[in-house]
Amino acid sequence: MMLSGRTCNHAFSTRQMSHQRGALALRSARVAQRPVTCRRAPFVPSAVFLQSEPAQKTASSANNGDAAPSEARTVPSERALAIWRSADAVCFDVDCTITINDGLDLLAEFMGVKEEVEELTNKAMDGTMSLTRSLEERLNLINCSPDDIRRFIKAYPPQSRLAPGIKELIKALQKRGVAVYLISGGFRELLLPIAAHLGIPKDRVFANRMHWQWDDETGMPTKLVGFDTSEPTARNQGKPEAIARIRENNPYNTVVMIGDGITDLEAVQTSGGADLFIGSGVVVEREAVVAEAEWYVYDYKALVSALSRYKVAMVGSGAWACAAVRMIAQNTSQDDPEDEFDDDVRMWVHQGGELVDTINSTHENPAYFPGIPLGPNVIATGNLAEAVADADLLVFCAPHQYIRGICKQLMGKVKPGAAAISLTKGMRVTPEGPELISQIVRRTLGVDCSVLMGGNIAEDVGREQLSEAVIGYYNLEHAQRFKKLFQRPYFRVTLLPDPVGAELCGTLKNIVALGVGMVDGLGMGPNSKAAIIRQGLLEMRDFCQALYPSVRDDTFLECCGVGDLVATCIGGRNRRVAEAWTRSAVEGAEAGEGNGAGRSWAELEKELLQGQKLQGVLTSNEVQQILRTRGWESKYPLFTTINRIVNGHLPPHLVVDYLEGAKADIAVDVEEDIVPLPRQPASAMARLFGQLVGGITQQGGAAAGAAASAAAGAASGAASNSV
Numbered sequence: 001m002m003l004s005g006r007t008c009n010h011a012f013s014t015r016q017m018s019h020q021r022g023a024l025a026l027r028s029a030r031v032a033q034r035p036v037t038c039r040r041a042p043f044v045p046s047a048v049f050l051q052s053e054p055a056q057k058t059a060s061s062a063n064n065g066d067a068a069p070s071e072a073r074t075v076p077s078e079r080a081l082a083i084w085r086s087a088d089a090v091c092f093d094v095d096c097t098i099t100i101n102d103g104l105d106l107l108a109e110f111m112g113v114k115e116e117v118e119e120l121t122n123k124a125m126d127g128t129m130s131l132t133r134s135l136e137e138r139l140n141l142i143n144c145s146p147d148d149i150r151r152f153i154k155a156y157p158p159q160s161r162l163a164p165g166i167k168e169l170i171k172a173l174q175k176r177g178v179a180v181y182l183i184s185g186g187f188r189e190l191l192l193p194i195a196a197h198l199g200i201p202k203d204r205v206f207a208n209r210m211h212w213q214w215d216d217e218t219g220m221p222t223k224l225v226g227f228d229t230s231e232p233t234a235r236n237q238g239k240p241e242a243i244a245r246i247r248e249n250n251p252y253n254t255v256v257m258i259g260d261g262i263t264d265l266e267a268v269q270t271s272g273g274a275d276l277f278i279g280s281g282v283v284v285e286r287e288a289v290v291a292e293a294e295w296y297v298y299d300y301k302a303l304v305s306a307l308s309r310y311k312v313a314m315v316g317s318g319a320w321a322c323a324a325v326r327m328i329a330q331n332t333s334q335d336d337p338e339d340e341f342d343d344d345v346r347m348w349v350h351q352g353g354e355l356v357d358t359i360n361s362t363h364e365n366p367a368y369f370p371g372i373p374l375g376p377n378v379i380a381t382g383n384l385a386e387a388v389a390d391a392d393l394l395v396f397c398a399p400h401q402y403i404r405g406i407c408k409q410l411m412g413k414v415k416p417g418a419a420a421i422s423l424t425k426g427m428r429v430t431p432e433g434p435e436l437i438s439q440i441v442r443r444t445l446g447v448d449c450s451v452l453m454g455g456n457i458a459e460d461v462g463r464e465q466l467s468e469a470v471i472g473y474y475n476l477e478h479a480q481r482f483k484k485l486f487q488r489p490y491f492r493v494t495l496l497p498d499p500v501g502a503e504l505c506g507t508l509k510n511i512v513a514l515g516v517g518m519v520d521g522l523g524m525g526p527n528s529k530a531a532i533i534r535q536g537l538l539e540m541r542d543f544c545q546a547l548y549p550s551v552r553d554d555t556f557l558e559c560c561g562v563g564d565l566v567a568t569c570i571g572g573r574n575r576r577v578a579e580a581w582t583r584s585a586v587e588g589a590e591a592g593e594g595n596g597a598g599r600s601w602a603e604l605e606k607e608l609l610q611g612q613k614l615q616g617v618l619t620s621n622e623v624q625q626i627l628r629t630r631g632w633e634s635k636y637p638l639f640t641t642i643n644r645i646v647n648g649h650l651p652p653h654l655v656v657d658y659l660e661g662a663k664a665d666i667a668v669d670v671e672e673d674i675v676p677l678p679r680q681p682a683s684a685m686a687r688l689f690g691q692l693v694g695g696i697t698q699q700g701g702a703a704a705g706a707a708a709s710a711a712a713g714a715a716s717g718a719a720s721n722s723v
């Protein structure tokens with residue numbers, strides 16, 4: 001929009017342009033050799049504009065017999081696109097860019113002085129009157145009171161004046177954290193309601209200010225007496241000056257100016273001004289602007305579609321990774337111009353090779369998630385670095401024992417500024433202490449890492465059955481973005497400012513699920529399982545808060561706490577394998593087969609889960625290491641007893657007698673028992689077990705012997721996959 005305010009049915013003369021300085025004046029003069037006419041948009045409702053694309057074609061080509069009209073560059077150059085996508089701030093002209101009409105002209109019409117004001121505007125345009133004087137005289141004629149302005153705004157509320165698509169464009173920019181400014185030769189009094197309607201703060205509005213006479217008695221403004229000529233927007237070259245001020249006060253690398261007029265174009269032609277000018281023909285098309293604009297649009301949707309979108313990478317391709325990537329793919333492929341996400345989602349497949357080809361051709365993962373389509377926009381790759389290259393949002397969902405190795409491979413390969421979320425349930429224990437998976441991601445890759453946790457059996461989520469999850473976060477903005485990525489009608493996501501509590505709940509419930517599986521394997525009913533779940537929840541809370549006092553009580557009542565515990569204890573893999581393991585141990589004992597009769601965890605994991613991973617056994621060992629080194633075993637009798645059973649140090653039936661189980665004096669070589677457990681010959685383990693258990697119970701001895709041998713093989717088998 002030109003600073004002078006304008007009527008658009010006249011030429012923009014070379015003479016007027018000669019007022020301008022230096023290189024800009026030369027360039028502008030060249031531009032102005034073509035008489036520029038434009039057809040002014042009449043006061044029509046937005047809907048009319050929506051149907052006219054390109055909007056109001058200029059009449060200039062017809063008027064200008066000897067010069068062919070310039071073709072608008074509606075396809076952006078690579079440079080323009082790159083600048084647009086990396087813009088830190090976007091400055092908009094207002095009249096005929098944001099609005100379908102010129103505020104001052106509209107006010108003149110409202111005050112009944114349309115023709116006279118138009119005449120003055122023309123004088124400024126012709127260069128027969130200075131811009132400042134023309135503005136002063138126009139205000140004199142308009143001579144409105146504050147009340148007139150209030151009535152005007154009521155008659156023409158912001159929403160009735162907005163150009164089609166502008167609100168969506170500004171919203172899309174704001175969503176991406178781009179600072180939006182208004183720079184206008186109009187008046188703040190008329191612009192601020194529009195800015196407020198668009199969510200643009202007052203201090204991001206650069207415009208002229210009216211001067212008022214004040215009533216001494218009431219302290220209220222009464223009469224319009226002029227305007228503040230010190231504002232940059234009161235003079236030529238005001239827009240680049242305003243941008244230079246914006247840059248002085250903000251650390252912006254890239255600033256874009258959007259407008260319909262020559263004075264908007266000036267913003268990019270001056271050093272310290274904008275890096276890119278985008279011409280707008282949404283309301284009115286000016287040939288000089290068409291000719292010079294590096295990018296010219298007739299529909300703001302073109303700018304929304306060209307905005308950068310967050311690229312998503314899924315690191316993992318097991319059952320939960322597939323269920324999660326399916327939700328993500330559903331969300332990223334929505335046909336919504338405001339959509340913040342790139343359609344395609346890359347998924348890293350550990351096995352690579354044939355499985356990658358199968359996923360890419362059938363859009364299913366038959367190895368881990370058979371029968372449930374992932375979505376055509378999920379692109380599998382066996383190359384980890386390729387999967388995360390350029391990704392803005394990294395989703396980690398691999399079994400926890402592999403995460404550290406994966407992160408090590410990714411060091412230096414993740415896009416700066418990327419944000420991560422971990423769906424993995426588990427923790428790492430080192431001699432220095434525990435480390436959560438999200439902490440490993442943050443430490444090794446230097447990115448913020450939220451967590452998504454809940455009672456989420458992968459297959460049920462894949463079948464779109466109601467499920468809940470929380471996003472435990474450190475960075476709220478990232479969490480909100482991830483929520484949009486995961487939330488589905490059947491998958492309800494809430495935000496929780498207790499990331500540690502959420503992640504630890506997801507980790508520890510796997511141990512309790514083993515206990516419940518043991519109860520099932522022993523043939524006991526719901527009462528016993530409820531008792532284990534209750535004690536398990538108590539120990540989960542105590543353990544979390546002992547390690548991290550900041551963990552909140554409420555977290556345990558969320559879907560990541562009791563919700564996940566119940567889901568896993570009813571339908572999880574840990575429960576299932578623990579039941580089979582216990583049955584096998586008991587059967588072996590009853591058959592009198594003696595030591596080594598029971599089946600190992602590794603064998604059952606392989607048979608029952610067919611490639612999926614059992615997390616509970618490893619986690620039990622990891623947590624037990626912490627309990628042992630801190631002398632906390634007796635404070636966590638259920639965790640301790642389950643761990644002793646899992647490792648064959650106690651018979652399974654002691655799970656319901658966990659207070660006794662925890663009391664048993666079991667000598668464990670701490671060095672040897674550090675996860676992963678060393679492979680021990682079943683007979684050696686069983687002998688050890690026999691000695692240990694003998695003193696505790698006669699009844700469980702045989703079963704325990706079988707269990708012990710099975711445990712030894714299983715724990716070492718499961719551990720052999722660790723990185």
Ligand SMILES: NC(=O)c1ccc[n+]([C@@H]2O[C@H](COP(=O)([O-])OP(=O)(O)OC[C@H]3O[C@@H](n4cnc5c(N)ncnc54)[C@H](O)[C@@H]3O)[C@@H](O)[C@H]2O)c1
Pocket residue numbers: 316317318319320321322349350351368397398399400402423424425426456457458459611612613614615721723
């Ligand atoms: N399955 C569920 O219902 C579910 C639900 C919520 C959370 N989780 C959690 O999600 C995480 C991932 O589980 P999942 O169900 O997606 O996997 P999964 O157990 O179904 O499959 C195991 C995955 O590990 C991969 N793998 C095997 N060896 C590997 C190695 N050396 N390095 C890297 N990857 C290797 C396999 O390719 C496979 O993708 C776990 O922490 C689990 O606790 C699972």
Ligand SMILES: O=P(O)(O)OC[C@H](O)CO
Pocket residue numbers: 425454455456457458510513564567568571572573574575615
């Ligand atoms: O099948 P599980 O036991 O690994 O548990 C799966 C999920 O964690 C349930 O939320």
